[in-house]
Amino acid sequence: MPDMKITRRNFIKVAGTAAVGMTLGFPALADILKAETPLSRVVLIRNMGAVHPDGQLDAAIIQSMLDEAVTVLFDAKTPQAAWKKIIRPEDILGIKTNGWKYLPTPPALESAIKARVMEAGVAENNISIRDQGIIEDPIFQKATALINTRPMRAHAWAGVGSLIKNYIMFAPQPWEYHDNSCASLGSIWLKPEIKGKTRLNVLVMLTPQFHILGPHHFDKKYVWNYGGLLVGTDPVAVDATGLRIIQAKRMEFFKEEISLKPVAHHIEFADKQYHLGTCDKDKIELIRRGWTEGILI
Amino acid sequence: MKKKLNKELINYPIIIILVTMSVLLFVSCGEEKTKLDLIVQLPAKIEAWALVGAPEQYDRQSIFDYIDGAGEVYLAYNFRDVKVYHYMASGKPEITVELYDMGSDKDAYGIFSYTRQNEQAGIGNGYDFMGSLLCFWQGKYFVNITTTEETEETKGAMLNLARAVSGKLPSGGERPRLLRALPPENLDLSGVLYFHAFSILNNEYYLSSGNILNLDSAAEAVLGTYRPDKAILLVVKYQSEEEAKEARDKFIERYAPNIDSSGDGTNEKGKNIKIFLDRDYLSIVLDASSKSEADAIIDKCREMISKLE
Numbered sequence: 001m002p003d004m005k006i007t008r009r010n011f012i013k014v015a016g017t018a019a020v021g022m023t024l025g026f027p028a029l030a031d032i033l034k035a036e037t038p039l040s041r042v043v044l045i046r047n048m049g050a051v052h053p054d055g056q057l058d059a060a061i062i063q064s065m066l067d068e069a070v071t072v073l074f075d076a077k078t079p080q081a082a083w084k085k086i087i088r089p090e091d092i093l094g095i096k097t098n099g100w101k102y103l104p105t106p107p108a109l110e111s112a113i114k115a116r117v118m119e120a121g122v123a124e125n126n127i128s129i130r131d132q133g134i135i136e137d138p139i140f141q142k143a144t145a146l147i148n149t150r151p152m153r154a155h156a157w158a159g160v161g162s163l164i165k166n167y168i169m170f171a172p173q174p175w176e177y178h179d180n181s182c183a184s185l186g187s188i189w190l191k192p193e194i195k196g197k198t199r200l201n202v203l204v205m206l207t208p209q210f211h212i213l214g215p216h217h218f219d220k221k222y223v224w225n226y227g228g229l230l231v232g233t234d235p236v237a238v239d240a241t242g243l244r245i246i247q248a249k250r251m252e253f254f255k256e257e258i259s260l261k262p263v264a265h266h267i268e269f270a271d272k273q274y275h276l277g278t279c280d281k282d283k284i285e286l287i288r289r290g291w292t293e294g295i296l297i
Numbered sequence: 298m299k300k301k302l303n304k305e306l307i308n309y310p311i312i313i314i315l316v317t318m319s320v321l322l323f324v325s326c327g328e329e330k331t332k333l334d335l336i337v338q339l340p341a342k343i344e345a346w347a348l349v350g351a352p353e354q355y356d357r358q359s360i361f362d363y364i365d366g367a368g369e370v371y372l373a374y375n376f377r378d379v380k381v382y383h384y385m386a387s388g389k390p391e392i393t394v395e396l397y398d399m400g401s402d403k404d405a406y407g408i409f410s411y412t413r414q415n416e417q418a419g420i421g422n423g424y425d426f427m428g429s430l431l432c433f434w435q436g437k438y439f440v441n442i443t444t445t446e447e448t449e450e451t452k453g454a455m456l457n458l459a460r461a462v463s464g465k466l467p468s469g470g471e472r473p474r475l476l477r478a479l480p481p482e483n484l485d486l487s488g489v490l491y492f493h494a495f496s497i498l499n500n501e502y503y504l505s506s507g508n509i510l511n512l513d514s515a516a517e518a519v520l521g522t523y524r525p526d527k528a529i530l531l532v533v534k535y536q537s538e539e540e541a542k543e544a545r546d547k548f549i550e551r552y553a554p555n556i557d558s559s560g561d562g563t564n565e566k567g568k569n570i571k572i573f574l575d576r577d578y579l580s581i582v583l584d585a586s587s588k589s590e591a592d593a594i595i596d597k598c599r600e601m602i603s604k605l606e
Contacts, residue, residue, distance in 0.1 A: 100365070102445065155366070155367060156367035156370055157366045157367045157368075157369045157370060158366060165366075168366065174361065174366065175361065175366075175369070178366050178369045179496070180496060180499070180506055180507075181496060181499060181500065182366065183506060213412075213414075213427050213428075213429065213430040214370075214412050214430055214432070214441060214443075215364050215367035215368065215370045215371070216363075216364045216365065216367050217429070217430055217443060218443075218445050219428070219429035219430075219444075219445060219446065219447065220445060220446045221428070221429065221446075221447060261500050261501070262496075262499060262500035262503070263503055265506070269506075
């Protein structure tokens with residue numbers, strides 16, 4: 001057991017990656033504790049070429065963005081070294097994606113993650129990439145590690161579709177977490193089969209959706225080429241940063257502050273009630289890389 | 298032996314029952330089909346768009362397969378089922394028609410009031426066209442027509458489709474009577490909301506993380522916004538006076554403990570609140586810029602409520 005004399009702020013920082021991760025002695029987490037930095041690190045990487053003018057995504061650029069992001073996030077010299085800090089060859093890995101038809105996790109990003117975890121030594125037959133049906137998936141059932149990735153979008157019941165919300169498919173009855181605008185979503189992360197297993201969160205901000213007109217509404221007018229990925233170990237910090245970008249875009253678009261309907265308070269609940277991480281921007285170390293025009297944050 | 302065995306296996310009463318049930322089922326399906334056909338036979342073609350395949354259908358159990366968690370919005374309005382029709386045209390964005398059976402006129406209006414931004418007359422009992430979404434209500438039906446990209450062509454097709462769908466639905470439909478509790482002076486009509494669930498209230502005007510008004514599907518509520526300072530009037534009709542009293546006490550305890558015996562208080566924004574209980578009606582003014590504004594809205598509301606019974 002590592003030294004538990006950590007401050008609350010330390011706790012917030014590492015909780016998203018998982019207390020279990022600490023006990024397993026992952027170098028990345030050990031480094032975090034050693035540095036005694038009180039901040040949750042989030043890397044925002046952007047590339048204007050990631051989304052082509054016709055909307056197609058550039059797989060090579062997305063791979064390079066992910067590589068740079070993890071290298072920075074874990075203070076590593078190479079992407080491979082970074083992945084080895086969070087993934088072991090014997091890991092059984094569930095990559096939780098999102099399959100919403102209008103704005104799914106890009107297959108190019110799924111492939112990029114898979115390529116690097118396989119380089120880290122994880123056998124292909126020990127990797128599952130999935131959204132629906134994860135609780136029946138044998139890999140997810142025995143997973144020792146999880147990677148969570150999805151695009152951020154405005155959502156009619158949770159405010160935004162977030163990384164925290166993305167784990168709702170681990171619940172046999174997802175609607176049990178819908179009350180009060182999905183305020184209790186963070187509690188899903190505390191379920192024994194999930195707690196402590198999430199090694200990385202990648203919030204896709206390539207073409208986020210900042211507004212909707214009704215439930216499951218999608219209009220190309222309300223997405224834009226932001227060309228970004230937000231990467232971190234603290235899902236609350238990553239979501240809170242993504243939400244700030246969405247809110248800034250809404251302000252830019254509407255020329256006035258129009259609140260999301262409903263407010264995305266599940267992110268704050270995940271911090272204050274479930275202690276999964278921090279949504280306080282003063283406790284988030286945001287590292288920006290790449291394209292700066294229109295960064296909004 | 299074989300023949301004898303077969304004869305013994307034949308149970309004539311059971312056969313008669315099965316035949317009778319089959320006939321009844323056939324007749325019943327026929328009636329159902331006729332009823333369904335009245336509803337679902339949408340135009341095969343609208344301008345360049347052609348109807349593709351049979352409609353998908355989702356009910357209260359399967360709604361999340363179609364809309365994920367956002368299906369809760371419809372459940373909060375006692376939704377029964379939805380039929381989804383897809384219109385395709387080569388090289389053009391898809392147009393989708395969703396026909397929601399909300400079970401009652403009131404709830405069809407309710408979900409419309411939650412969705413629309415500005416109500417217009419001319420399609421159904423009221424519609425709004427927001428570019429990539431056109432919605433209207435008619436009778437117990439709420440209709441959503443959406444596209445993923447707004448173009449000049451989709452605009453025309455969506456309007457024509459809406460008119461065609463409206464023509465297929467039974468006409469009529471009454472707005473909830475409780476709307477009459479909202480005094481019309483200075484009321485922003487585009488912001489009027491009818492609902493039952495606390496979550497819907499919170500989505501429109503965030504009050505609290507807990508259901509501090511004990512709202513449920515049996516309660517009816519309306520919310521209106523008043524010019525010029527955006528004061529809010531909330532009126533809830535409970536099942537009984539007792540329920541209304543309990544809700545008032547809970548609201549005061551959890552949200553506005555500084556409310557005095559006259560029902561006046563302030564919220565954390567420093568805005569004025571006024572609360573008034575009249576039998577099973579609980580009326581609350583929020584965000585009034587002054588006590589006199591709150592008083593004026595409540596006084597008129599009391600008059601309106603007295604005319605409801």
